[in-house]
Each structure stands twice: as C-alpha cells, then as structure tokens.
Amino acid sequence: xxxxxxxxxxxxxxxxxxxxxxxxxxxxxxxxxxxxxxxxxxxxxxxxxxxxxxxxxxxxxxxxxxxxxxxxxxxxxxxxxxxxxxxxxxxxxxxxxxxxxxxxxxxxxxxxxxxxxxxxxxxxxxxxxxxxxxxxxxxxxxxxxxxxxxxxxxxxxxxxxxxxxxxxxxxxxxxxxxxxxxxxxxxxxxxxxxxxxxxxxxxxxxxxxxxxxxxxxxxxxxxxxxxxxxxxxxxxxxxxxxxxxxxxxxxxxxxxxxx
Amino acid sequence: xxxxxxxxxxxxxxxxxxxxxxxxxxxxxxxxxxxxxxxxxxxxxxxxxxxxxxxxxxxxxxxxxxxxxxxxxxxxxxxxxxxxxxxxxxxxxxxxxxxxxxxxxxxxxxxxxxxxxxxxxxxxxxxxxxxxxxxxxxxxxxxxxxxxxxxxxxxxxxxxxxxxxxxxxxxxxxxxxxxxxxxxxxxxxxxxxxxxxxxxxxxxxxxxxxxxxxxxxxxxxxxxxxxxxxxxxxxxxxxxxxxxxxxxxxxxxxxxxxxxxxxxxxxxxxxxxxxxxxxxxxxxxxxxxxxxxxxxxxxxxxxxxxxxxxxxxxxxxxxxxxxxxxxxxxxxxxxxxxxxxxxxxxxxxxxxxxxxxxxxxxxxxxxxxxxxxxxxxxxxxxxxxxxxxxxxxxxxxxxxxxxxxxxxxxxxxxxxxxxxxxxxxxxxxxxxxxxxxxxxxxxxxxxxxxxxxxxxxxxxxxxxxxxxxxxxxxxxxxxxxxxxxxxxxxxxxxxxxxxxxxxxxxxxxxxxxxxxxxxxxxxxxxxxxxxxxxxxxxxxxxxxxxxxxxxxxxxxxxxxxxxxxxxxxxxxxxxxxxxxxxxxxxxxxxxxxxxxxxxxxxxxx
Numbered sequence: 001x002x003x004x005x006x007x008x009x010x011x012x013x014x015x016x017x018x019x020x021x022x023x024x025x026x027x028x029x030x031x032x033x034x035x036x037x038x039x040x041x042x043x044x045x046x047x048x049x050x051x052x053x054x055x056x057x058x059x060x061x062x063x064x065x066x067x068x069x070x071x072x073x074x075x076x077x078x079x080x081x082x083x084x085x086x087x088x089x090x091x092x093x094x095x096x097x098x099x100x101x102x103x104x105x106x107x108x109x110x111x112x113x114x115x116x117x118x119x120x121x122x123x124x125x126x127x128x129x130x131x132x133x134x135x136x137x138x139x140x141x142x143x144x145x146x147x148x149x150x151x152x153x154x155x156x157x158x159x160x161x162x163x164x165x166x167x168x169x170x171x172x173x174x175x176x177x178x179x180x181x182x183x184x185x186x187x188x189x190x191x192x193x194x195x196x197x198x199x200x201x202x203x204x205x206x207x208x209x210x211x212x213x214x215x216x217x218x219x220x221x222x223x224x225x226x227x228x229x230x231x232x233x234x235x236x237x238x239x240x241x242x243x244x245x246x247x248x249x250x251x252x253x254x255x256x257x258x259x
Numbered sequence: 260x261x262x263x264x265x266x267x268x269x270x271x272x273x274x275x276x277x278x279x280x281x282x283x284x285x286x287x288x289x290x291x292x293x294x295x296x297x298x299x300x301x302x303x304x305x306x307x308x309x310x311x312x313x314x315x316x317x318x319x320x321x322x323x324x325x326x327x328x329x330x331x332x333x334x335x336x337x338x339x340x341x342x343x344x345x346x347x348x349x350x351x352x353x354x355x356x357x358x359x360x361x362x363x364x365x366x367x368x369x370x371x372x373x374x375x376x377x378x379x380x381x382x383x384x385x386x387x388x389x390x391x392x393x394x395x396x397x398x399x400x401x402x403x404x405x406x407x408x409x410x411x412x413x414x415x416x417x418x419x420x421x422x423x424x425x426x427x428x429x430x431x432x433x434x435x436x437x438x439x440x441x442x443x444x445x446x447x448x449x450x451x452x453x454x455x456x457x458x459x460x461x462x463x464x465x466x467x468x469x470x471x472x473x474x475x476x477x478x479x480x481x482x483x484x485x486x487x488x489x490x491x492x493x494x495x496x497x498x499x500x501x502x503x504x505x506x507x508x509x510x511x512x513x514x515x516x517x518x519x520x521x522x523x524x525x526x527x528x529x530x531x532x533x534x535x536x537x538x539x540x541x542x543x544x545x546x547x548x549x550x551x552x553x554x555x556x557x558x559x560x561x562x563x564x565x566x567x568x569x570x571x572x573x574x575x576x577x578x579x580x581x582x583x584x585x586x587x588x589x590x591x592x593x594x595x596x597x598x599x600x601x602x603x604x605x606x607x608x609x610x611x612x613x614x615x616x617x618x619x620x621x622x623x624x625x626x627x628x629x630x631x632x633x634x635x636x637x638x639x640x641x642x643x644x645x646x647x648x649x650x651x652x653x654x655x656x657x658x659x660x661x662x663x664x665x666x667x668x669x670x671x672x673x674x675x676x677x678x679x680x681x682x683x684x685x686x687x688x689x690x691x692x693x694x695x696x697x698x699x700x701x702x703x704x705x706x707x708x709x710x711x712x713x714x715x716x717x718x719x720x721x722x723x724x725x726x727x728x729x730x731x732x733x734x735x736x737x738x739x740x741x742x743x744x745x746x747x748x749x750x751x752x753x754x755x756x757x758x759x760x761x762x763x764x765x766x767x768x769x770x771x772x773x774x775x776x777x778x779x780x781x782x783x784x785x786x787x788x789x790x791x792x793x794x795x796x797x798x799x800x801x802x803x804x805x806x807x808x809x810x811x812x813x814x815x816x817x818x819x820x821x822x823x824x825x826x827x828x829x830x831x832x833x834x835x836x837x838x839x840x841x842x843x844x845x846x847x848x849x850x851x852x853x854x855x856x857x858x859x860x861x862x863x864x
Contacts, residue, residue, distance in 0.1 A: 001388050001831030005467050013466055017391040020463040028455055028493050035498035035545070039505065039516070039538055047533050048520070186512040190533040193514035197505060 007230045022237045026244050029205075033248055036201070040194050040255065053156045053191050056184070057112070058164035062257040065108050066249065072101035073246045076213075076239045083232040088224055091235070095217045098242070102210035109203055116192065119184040120144060121155065124177050131155055132168055134183075140175045147171070195256055202252060205245045212238045289393035290830050294400050295379030296707065299700075302371035305407065306693075307792075309362040312355045314785055319347040320750035321782035341419055352748035353422035354439065358410065360425025361443065364550065365450050366407050368692055372557035373492070374403070374457055376699050377485045379707065381461065383821035383828060384479050386470025386837040386859070391463040399456035406449030413442035424746065426547070429517030429539045433509045444507045451500045454492045461489040470820070470859075472839030476581070477858065479819045479843040480574060483581050484560030487588040488553050495549035495592065502542035509534075537602055544595035552591045554688055555655075556584060558695035559626055562648045565698050566630060568817050569645040570637025571854050573844035576629035583622035583629075590619040600668040601675050609668045616666035623659055627652065643717030647698035650725050651691060658686030661736065676746075679739025682732045690728040697724075700799070705814045709826045710806030716794040723791030730784035734777040741774050750778045816855045819843050823857050 005017050044052055075094040082090030122130040122142065132146010147168045149155060158165065182188055186196040216235055223231045288294060318327050324346055327334060331345020341351040382390055390396045413420040418437025421427065432440050465486050505516040515534040567574045574580065596604065596612040631652060639645065661683045664670040674680060704712050743751045752758060756769035813822040824832055837859040845856040
C-alpha cells in the first residue's frame with residue numbers, strides 16, 4: 001500500500017500532504033500563541049494603574065536575539081534553496097549556521113532568565129525597599145548589587161536605556177531586617193508570569209525546531225541520496241516551522257521588551 | 260512524477276502486512292481501521308466508567324450520607340479516607356463530578372464520535388488507502404491513552420482527582436490544596452495534543468486523499484461533518500492549552516494569572532496579584548463552546564448516513580446541510596460567553612453573545628429540519644440503527660429547544676447552574692449524540708467484522724435506553740426550574756422547605772418534598788439505564804464471532820464507498836482504486852435496476 005501525494009503534488013490543491021499538514025499545525029499554533037498574547041493584553045489592561053512594569057528587560061540583549069533569529073531564518077531559506085539547486089554541501093553549511101544561531105539564542109535567553117532569578121526585591125521591616133542582584137547570601141547578611149527606593153512604584157517605571165540598568169553599588173542587608181524577599185521569577189509579578197510563560201513556550205519551540213533541523217542536518221545524507229525530492233520537502237517543512245518560531249519572537253520582542 | 264520516491268516510503272509500511280506480529284498489528288498499528296477500533300473500544304470503556312461514576316453520584320444524591328451498596332467497601336479500600344465507611348464524602352463527590360464531565364467529554368464522546376468513527380469510516384468514504392499521516396495517527400491514539408491513564412491515576416493520589424468541575428474555574432481549581440488539578444492539567448495537555456494530531460490528519464486526508472471524481476459536493480455528509488469538526492478541534496483547543504499552561508503555572512510556579520489581588524484562601528497567599536479569574540472562563544469557553552459542536556456534528560453526520568440508507572432516498576437538502584455545518588463551525592467561535600452571563604461582564608457584551616447564540620440556532624434548525632424532511636415519502640426500514648436515529652431527531656430537538664432559554668440572558672439568570680442546564684445538555688449529548696453513536700456502531704459493525712449484531716437485542720437495547728434516558732433527564736427540567744442547584748453533594752437537602760422550617764430560618768418556600776423524591780426516582784431510572792446496556796455489551800462482543808454473517812460486502816445496500824470494499828477492509832482498503840462517478844445518496848434512481856447506485860459505479864451511457 002502506498003499513500004499518494006507524499007512527495008508529488010496533487011493537481012487540484014497544488015500541495016503535497018505534509019505541506020497541508022504543517023500549515024494546519026501552524027494555524028493551531030497561531031491560536032495557541034494568540035491566546036497567550038490576548039491574555040497578556042487582558043492582564044496588562046487589568047493591572048492597577050502604575051503597576052505594570054516598563055524596562056525590566058535589557059533591550060540590547062533582546063535586539064541581539066532578534067538579529068540572531070532573523071539570521072537563522074535567512075540561512076534556513078538558503079539551506080532549502082541549496083537543496084533545490086542540488087547542492088548538498090551548501091545545505092550543510094547554511095543549516096550549520098542555523099543551528100549555531102539556535103544555540104546562541106538559547107544561551108542568551110538562559111542568561112536573561114538567570115538574571116531574573118538572581119534579581120531580588122527586598123522589603124525591609126522599616127518599609128524601605130532594596131532592589132538589586134544577589135551577590136552573596138549568608139545566614140545573617142544578604143549582599144546585593146542595587147539600590148534603595150522609598151516607593152514601590154519607582155521600580156515599575158525604570159528609565160533604563162538600551163543597555164539596561166545603571167551600575168549600582170553593593171548593599172549589605174541584615175537578614176533580621178528583611179520582611180519579605182522575592183526574586184523576579186514567575187511568581188514575582190503577573191508581568192514576569194506572562195514573560196516566563198510566553199518566552200518559555202517559545203524556547204521550547206526553538207528547542208523542538210532545532211532538534212528536527214539537527215536530525216535532518218546530521219542524518220539526512222542517506223535519504224538525500226535515495227530520495228532527494230522527499231528530503232528537500234522535509235527540509236522545507238521544518239523550515240516553515242522554523243520561520244513560524246522566528247515570527248513569534250518578532251511579536252514577543254516589542255511586546256515584552258519595548259512596550 | 261518522480262519515480263524515486265517509492266522505495267523508502269513504502270518501506271515503512273511493508274512490514275504491516277499479515278506477518279507483522281501481534282504488537283505491530285494490534286497495538287502499534289498505523290492502519291486507520293485498527294486505530295479507529297482501538298479508539299472505539301477504549302472510548303466505550305471510558306463511557307462505561309464515566310457512567311459508573313455517575314451512578315455512584317446519583318446514589319449519594321438520592322440517599323445522602325448512606326454508604327454505597329455493593330461497591331462501598333471497595334471504594335473505601337481503594338480510595339481511603341474520602342470514602343470512609345463506604346460513604347461518598349463531599350470531596351469525593353466533587354472529584355466524581357469533575358471526572359464524570361471530563362471523562363465523558365474528552366475521553367469518551369469526542370474520541371468515539373470523532374476519532375473512532377472518523378478514523379474508520381472517513382478514509383473509506385473518500386476512497387483513500389489510509390490517513391495522510393499514518394504514524395501521526397498512531398501517535399494521536401497513544402497520546403490519548405497517555406492522557407486517559409493520567410486522568411485515571413489521579414483518583415489514587417493523595418487527595419484524589421480534580422474537584423473543581425470539568426470547567427476547572429479558577430480560583431477554586433487553583434486553591435484546592437491537592438494535586439488532582441495538576442494531574443488534570445497534565446492529562447489535558449496529552450488529550451489536546453492527541454486531538455491536534457488527529458485534526459491535522461483528518462483535514463489533510465480529506466483535502467488530499469479524495470479518490471478521483473470525489474469532488475467536494477460528492478462527499479457524504481458524514482465526511483463534511485468530520486471536516487468541520489476537525490477544524491473546530493484544530494482552532495479551539497489551543498486556547499484551552501494556553502489556559503491550561505497558565506493554570507499549571509499558577510499551581511506549580513505560584514504565579515497568579517487567574518487569582519485576583521488580595522485573594523485569601525485560609526491565609527493570604529504569597530502571590531503577585533493582578534490576575535483575572537474571568538480570563539480563565541473566557542479561554543475555557545472559547546474551547547468549551549465549539550466543543551459542543553464537536554460533540555454533535557459527527558453525530559449528525561452518522562444520522563444523515565443512516566437516514567439516507569434506510570429511507571432509500573437522497574438526503575433532503577444536502578447542500579443546506581453542508582453550508583449549515585460550515586456556518587455552525589464559524590459561528591461557534593463567537594458564542595462562548597453565553598456561558599458567562601452571571602459573571603458580571605456587562606450588558607453590551609451579554610447582548611452581543613445573546614444575539615450570536617440565537618443566530619447559531621438557525622443552522623442547527625436547518626440541519627434538523629432537513630433530516631426530518633428526508634423521512635418524508637421514504638419507504639423506511641426500521642432496523643436498529645434507524646430506530647436510534649429516529650429517536651435522535653426528537654431527543655436532539657428537545658435538547659436544542661430547551662437551550663434557547665439558556666441563550667437569552669434574562670432567562671438564564673434564573674436557570675443558570677441549575678438542574679435545568681444539566682437536563683438540557685444531557686438531552687443533546689446522551690439521547691442525542693450517544694444514540695447516534697449507537698446507531699453508528701450497529702450500522703458499521705458488519706463492515707468492521709463481517710457479521711451483523713443481533714436485531715432483536717438491538718431493539719431491546721434501544722427501547723429500554725430510550726425510556727430510561729427520558730425518565731432520568733425529564734424530571735431534571737422540573738427540578739431546575741424550581742431552583743435546584745447542581746453540584747450539591749446532598750442533592751439540595753439543605754434547601755428543602757422542611758429543612759428551612761426545622762432550622763427556624765426566616766425563609767419562605769424551599770425545595771418541595773416532591774422535587775426531592777425525584778432524586779430517588781432518577782436514581783432507579785439510572786440503574787435501569789445501566790441494566791439496559793447489558794444487551795448491547797453482550798450483543799457487541801458475542802456478535803464479533805457468532806453474529807449472523809453479513810452475507811455480502813454491502814449488507815445495507817448502501818451507496819457510499821466504505822461498502823464497496825472487501826469485508827473487513829484489508830490494509831490499503833480497496834481491492835482496486837475507486838473512481839467516483841456520482842453523488843453520495845443516489846437511492847431509488849428511476850430506471851435503475853437496483854434501488855441504490857454506488858458512487859463508484861460507472862454511468863451506463
């Protein structure tokens with residue numbers, strides 16, 4: 001038994017099966033991310049006046065990651081185009097760059113995550129708030145690189161520039177003085193919650209897409225030799241998915257970093 | 260075309276033929292028919308399981324605080340404290356309620372209506388050798404089983420299964436301090452993945468693998484129904500997945516997507532605040548309402564097939580059926596908030612959703628009317644599938660019409676969350692969808708096995724089911740209109756007139772004794788419904804080996820392509836690739852020798 005149109009296109013639809021499949025799958029993905037973006041809007045609109053943060057993420061890192069992903073999109077197209085021109089080594093070359101971009105993206109993203117997890121907001125018993133990055137924590141003293149604010153609201157409208165917050169000095173705070181200490185993880189604020197959820201889900205997509213591309217890149221040669229047409233289609237399909245993942249980031253970047 | 264593609268890709272399937280061995284043939288099969296049967300049997304199992312949960316709940320409602328007869332000691336042994344002395348505690352009642360809904364909707368009806376019948380029948384009907392992506396099809400079933408196992412396992416963890424209803428409203432779902440909800444969410448992610456894979460596969464198959472000549476308007480209505488259903492699943496489920504991920508974050512990472520600022524449960528939670536409980540409801544019902552049409556559209560598809568076959572005439576208004584189902588598909592995405600009239604979302608929003616809700620009843624009525632009109636002037640064969648279908652029509656009518664007062668927000672304010680709602684949607688799903696599914700089982704059984712199910716026991720099953728279904732759900736309308744709220748583990752004993760008087764409360768009225776006595780009546784009717792399924796279960800298994808042989812590949816003298824295959828269809832389905840020459844319902848064509856003309860029969864001229 002053989003399923004028709006796995007490689008050749010069906011005349012009346014102009015498509016092979018997998019291409020129909022991936023577009024349907026992407027439609028579903030649009031609804032998934034669409035729901036999360038809608039939730040973002042609802043949460044932001046519903047937040048108390050003045051308590052939706054601005055400038056909590058470092059813009060230049062986000063910009064860099066945007067450039068990295070756009071580059072990977074270009075190389076993905078080039079890899080597929082190389083196969084169309086029967087140039088397998090070109091495919092290898094371009095998709096090697098794609099994979100490097102994927103890894104770079106994930107490294108930068110995990111650095112940003114780490115930065116949030118060591119970033120702490122400390123409420124003292126006298127009502128002052130210390131905000132900064134944890135350097136050292138012992139049983140009775142917490143050392144952070146940061147500053148004091150008197151009104152919590154100051155933390156929400158930071159005027160950080162493109163290169164992130166200004167350098168602060170070291171502060172030592174006695175554990176006994178601390179009323180509450182919370183890092184900028186998902187539970188810190190609804191903004192962090194949606195930030196981690198959206199970028200986390202996106203990162204999972206990056207990992208998934210990179211694994212597929214890596215599989216085709218590393219083990220694809222045999223299929224290229226026996227069935228080049230089908231292999232090229234597979235590269236095209238994985239490429240479509242990869243473009244979608246990039247496109248999601250193109251929306252994530254302004255929404256989370258700039259607005 | 261390229262000649263080179265054939266080698267590696269047939270290699271995948273070659274090992275599935277007769278010598279494939281037990282595991283590859285029955286458990287890890289990529290054959291759409293085996294997967295369809297796997298789905299069917301598993302889903303029927305879950306249907307029965309969900310029914311048993313309901314029986315135990317009905318006992319608790321009828322006799323609050325009395326230990327469950329027969330299974331009480333077993334419950335206590337297996338579930339521990341929540342069922343101490345074999346009684347169903349309120350916590351356990353809540354678990355049963357939540358899981359009854361979840362299991363029936365996501366593990367029984369949808370898999371049975373969409374995945375089981377769709378998998379088995381759709382590729383046959385369109386003349387395809389298999390689904391477009393057989394291995395994804397297998398993954399879909401495995402993911403479904405994974406989700407089912409997680410749901411079932413959650414009964415046995417400390418604290419038991421999810422307790423916040425099948426709708427899992429936050430903050431209740433998030434603040435119940437057990438892990439049942441977490442299991443529920445993870446299980447749902449598996450089930451959503453399963454339906455996503457299934458939906459992609461169905462749509463791609465119907466678009467790409469139609470046999471030559473099978474144009475869109477020659478597709479049987481059942482295929483159209485499945486096509487629209489697949490789109491609903493494809494596009495409506497992801498928002499629930501997003502919501503599930505967020506609720507999971509609320510549960511395990513202590514975010515507060517759905518928890519408002521200042522919420523206190525016991526003590527003040529250490530949460531960030533600013534979340535929105537309404538957000539969950541919007542996302543849930545964005546799936547929840549299209550899901551209703553996922554439940555009903557495949558059933559309507561089955562009904563259309565059985566009616567055309569047994570009235571021996573074409574379906575009346577085939578194109579109206581097709582366009583109506585598409586309209587339903589579109590509209591079902593903009594009616595969701597009629598489940599939320601009581602949330603205080605504002606009059607303008609409520610008016611919008613009330614309007615769309617009334618509009619969506621139009622295509623539903625068109626479909627039902629076409630099906631009724633199809634009966635007109637037919638020489639009807641009253642066999643078991645046809646009986647179930649004939650009952651479907653009025654039962655679905657009752658379910659649909661009683662939905663109108665719920666769609667208007669002014670009358671919904673009174674009826675919301677009462678037994679009236681339960682009666683309404685059970686009329687749609689139980690004597691509606693499930694009857695259509697039974698019809699489908701009796702109708703396609705001979706194709707799957709080569710043997711007929713017993714006609715006599717089929718009729719016994721039908722008449723008893725019809726009577727008891729109505730005895731169960733009809734009284735609930737009365738209870739609901741009198742104000743009896745659902746989800747109460749004592750069935751409302753605290754709200755009776757007698758209880759109010761005894762407590763000396765300054766309350767006028769209360770639920771009357773007659774209404775409370777109906778609980779006992781409903782319980783016995785439910786027992787009756789359970790007993791009337793026994794003929795079906797025995798008939799089903801007995802007939803596989805011992806039923807009357809079907810006699811031919813086409814025992815019902817049907818026109819559609821699934822009957823033009825060998826019985827049961829082998830891997831690859833058709834003995835020779837079918838070519839389609841005509842529409843799906845060419846029954847009783849004047850001048851033709853037989854009263855049916857199969858779709859693949861060439862024109863004589």
